[in-house]
Amino acid sequence: MFKVLYNEKIAPGIYKMVIDAPLIAAKAKSGQFIMIRIDEAGERIPLTIADIDGKNITIVYQAVGVTTYKLAEKKNREFVSDVVGPSGHATDIRKIGTVCCVGGGVGIAELYPVAKAYKNAGNNVIVIVGARNKELLIFKKELELLGVEIFIITDDGSIGEKGFVTDVLKRVMNSGKKIDLVYAVGPGVMMEAVSNLTKSRAIKTLVSLNTVLVDGTGMCGSCRVQVGDETKFVCVDGPEFDGHLVNFKELKIRQGLFVEQEKHACKIRGIPVI
Ligand SMILES: Cc1cc2nc3c(=O)[nH]c(=O)nc-3n(C[C@H](O)[C@H](O)[C@H](O)COP(=O)(O)OP(=O)(O)OC[C@H]3O[C@@H](n4cnc5c(N)ncnc54)[C@H](O)[C@@H]3O)c2cc1C
Ligand code: FES
Incomplete structure (x- = not known):
């Protein structure tokens, strides 16, 4: 279980969620995403890691369907069942000009x-x-x-x-x-x-x-x-x-x-x- 520390609307239909996920936060790099499942009956969906602060990760999502609407209903200090990541390749960051x-x-x-x-x-x-x-x-x-x-x-x-x-x-x-x-x-x-x-x-x-x-x-x-x-x-x-x-x-x-x-x-x- 992963604790939702913060989940607020930041624009019409768009939400920012901060999740306590220390193992992911320790490894994640820009460009990577998580797979999140709200409960055991839910589907997994990918969401990009928009920020990392200590042991917390931030995701920003648009409520477009069942899972993202359910995610928007989560209250601070409630839980989501699974957060897997960091997934995908990180952006190849180097000095290029x-x-x-x-x-x-x-x-x-x-x-x-x-x-x-x-x-x-x-x-x-x-x-x-x-x-x-x-x-x-x-x-x-x-x-x-x-x-x-x-x-x-x-x-x-x-x-x-x-x-x-x-x-x-x-x-x-x-x-x-x-x-x-x-x-x-x-x-x-x-x-x-x-x-x-x-x-x-x-x-x-x-x-x-x-x-x-x-x-x-x-x-x-x-x-x-x-x-x-x-x-x-x-x-x-x-x-x-x-x-x-x-x-x-x-x-x-x-x-x-x-x-x-x-x-x-x-x-x-x-x-x-x-
Ligand atoms: C690598 C990656 C990173 C993403 N990062 C973000 C993000 O940071 N913020 C954000 O708002 N959205 C992001 N998305 C899109 C997000 O995953 C979908 O909006 C979400 O899955 C919709 O699920 P739903 O059940 O709410 O809506 P649904 O009604 O199921 O779907 C609405 C639309 O979302 C897309 N979608 C549905 N299921 C999936 C799925 N399992 N995987 C990918 N797309 C799907 C389809 O285009 C679909 O038409 C990302 C997608 C990918 C592949
Ligand atoms: S989501 Fe199944 S192969 Fe990429």
Whole structure:
């Protein structure tokens, strides 16, 4: 059993949870995730480790279906039955020059530890974050505390510029600044658009993928993704891959494989379907 120390809404439909998990906290690195199961009858879902503080880990999640809705109902000092991790490969953090970190939606929380690690390794970090509106823009304060250049962009212009993250990325690319790496995490369409943009200039681009994980150990194959001419498993080979090689078309199809079952699961539990 793992104790929930804190679980609060930080934006409409988005929650931050701090869990007492000393063994995971001692080993976890940026880019890694946990598999969490709320109770014995529950499914396992992957969530990125957004921060580590002593023996506690922080996750930030969007309530989109049965498990994340149930997670949102957890009160401080209640328990979840299983937390397994750290899973996946950590980001390969080293000093490479200028790293442009691009995040969208709840992916901004997933971007935070990576941007922090690149900064701490001595890189010049540029952060570009986007959300639908001001209310949904999370981790602004945390990112500002990193002391890096930040661009904020929203679909409706309620905070920062109006537009998409790719608009700003294009501008930064056109500014004459040499960008050594682009790291993107967020909705599939955003990571695909970022990868298409950087491919034209051959700027190395990493994307953190969010396929459907079932066992999270490389055994079931549900998380497979085509990267170049290889089949990879997001849970054990990823979650980060070369964005220029990812088959995003197939990824989208695989992400939607269980939509009907997910809708049904929400319906019978009276959970609003997103
Ligand atoms: C490596 C990785 C890290 C992730 N990190 C985060 C994070 O930090 N914050 C966050 O909000 N979300 C994250 N996700 C997505 C998150 O796992 C799903 O939103 C969650 O599983 C939804 O479960 P549900 O039962 O609430 O919703 P459901 O109704 O079951 O599903 C809603 C949607 O979530 C996705 N999904 C469902 N089950 C899974 C599953 N077992 N594995 C992956 N995706 C699934 C599908 O696209 C689905 O259409 C991550 C996914 C991966 C693969
Ligand atoms: S989740 Fe089963 S192989 Fe990756």
